[in-house]
Amino acid sequence: MARNLIVGNWKMNRTASEAPSLVTRLLELVPAQLPVEVVLAPPFTSIPAVAQLLAAANHRLSLGAQNAFWEDRGAYTGEVSVPMLADLGCRYVILGHSERRHLLGEQDEAVNKKVKAVLRHGLFPILCVGETLAERQHGQTEAVIRRQLDAGLDGVAGQELKNLTIAYEPVWAIGTGQAASVEQAAEVHRQIRSVIGAIGGMAAGGAEALRILYGGSVTAHNIGDLLSSREIDGALVGGACLDPEVFAKIINIAA
Numbered sequence: 327m328a329r330n331l332i333v334g335n336w337k338m339n340r341t342a343s344e345a346p347s348l349v350t351r352l353l354e355l356v357p358a359q360l361p362v363e364v365v366l367a368p369p370f371t372s373i374p375a376v377a378q379l380l381a382a383a384n385h386r387l388s389l390g391a392q393n394a395f396w397e398d399r400g401a402y403t404g405e406v407s408v409p410m411l412a413d414l415g416c417r418y419v420i421l422g423h424s425e426r427r428h429l430l431g432e433q434d435e436a437v438n439k440k441v442k443a444v445l446r447h448g449l450f451p452i453l454c455v456g457e458t459l460a461e462r463q464h465g466q467t468e469a470v471i472r473r474q475l476d477a478g479l480d481g482v483a484g485q486e487l488k489n490l491t492i493a494y495e496p497v498w499a500i501g502t503g504q505a506a507s508v509e510q511a512a513e514v515h516r517q518i519r520s521v522i523g524a525i526g527g528m529a530a531g532g533a534e535a536l537r538i539l540y541g542g543s544v545t546a547h548n549i550g551d552l553l554s555s556r557e558i559d560g561a562l563v564g565g566a567c568l569d570p571e572v573f574a575k576i577i578n579i580a581a
């Protein structure tokens with residue numbers, strides 16, 4: 327497994343007709359055999375088009391989704407299940423993104439059910455955690471992260487944690503152009519590692535192997551510094567992944 331994982335979160339951008347030009351250009355700019363793992367997470371509607379392009383290019387980029395529901399099927403209007411995503415070739419699912427928590431009221435309990443559903447179907451959850459600016463200013467960062475991890479991973483067995491990726495995304499850094507410093511990110515990543523080590527009853531080696539991404543205003547200018555910390559194992563990239571030239575630069579720096 328490559329150490330670094332770079333995930334492009336398209337958020338609610340690009341229609342299914344617009345998606346192919348972004349992906350085609352990206353495939354031209356990044357080598358097929360990369361020493362870094364790359365995941366594209368387009369909106370649900372673009373997943374089939376992106377899957378088709380990736381399969382045809384025989385590229386190592388993989389596919390992710392930005393959310394999933396915890397039940398497999400049934401009367402859940404508007405939701406999309408993990409088996410539906412797996413059927414389209416998704417490997418990763420981003421869960422608990424701060425936009426879902428803060429704009430759509432998603433609670434830790436729902437995030438927990440989604441994490442378990444993704445693990446149950448053999449896909450890889452990327453669990454997002456992060457504090458708001460007010461929480462940081464009140465010295466609550468560690469408590470907030472601990473709560474999100476404890477609740478989000480409630481009932482997840484130690485063995486299953488090996489399929490888990492955490493994304494530390496301070497809410498104040500998302501889409502603001504104000505990324506966390508390497509020191510700020512590394513400090514929280516260390517806390518995350520210690521909380522997960524305790525949750526999983528993992529030997530120190532297990533928590534060491536956990537991949538923890540940083541997300542929040544990542545650009546081609548700051549990715550190199552961020553990845554120079556041994557605590558930071560990759561990035562969850564929002565705005566900058568929508569420009570294939572910029573996203574390719576980020577990937578190539580991470581490689």
Ligand code: PEP
Binds near residue numbers: 541563
């Ligand atoms: C994100 O969407 O997860 C994100 C980190 O966004 P941005 O890179 O635009 O801050």
